[in-house]
Amino acid sequence: MESNKRNCENCRYFSRYYLKKTNYWWGIAKGACENVSVANKVSKKCAVGFVCDLWSEKDNNSNTKEEKLRTNLLDIKHSLKKIFDLLNDKPQ
Numbered sequence: 789m790e791s792n793k794r795n796c797e798n799c800r801y802f803s804r805y806y807l808k809k810t811n812y813w814w815g816i817a818k819g820a821c822e823n824v825s826v827a828n829k830v831s832k833k834c835a836v837g838f839v840c841d842l843w844s845e846k847d848n849n850s851n852t853k854e855e856k857l858r859t860n861l862l863d864i865k866h867s868l869k870k871i872f873d874l875l876n877d878k879p880q
Contacts, residue, residue: 801823
């Protein structure tokens with residue numbers, strides 16, 4: 789059971805590849821590692837059945853992910869408002 793749980797797809801650094809088909813995005817079984825420590829390697833592709841020593845459990849807390857998304861969207865909103873004000877020559 790432990791070997792099934794520890795794989796790239798269950799790692800917090802795994803970024804899944806997606807394929808667009810008939811106006812939908814489909815996640816495929818392949819992906820890449822986004823760990824900073826792996827960034828210097830030639831290939832960051834995740835091998836099937838191989839688990840590196842940098843494996844870390846994925847954070848499945850959806851509230852945390854939603855909060856991060858909400859924060860990012862608010863930052864984008866503020867940036868767009870500043871751009872809009874600059875384009876309309878309004879002082880901030």
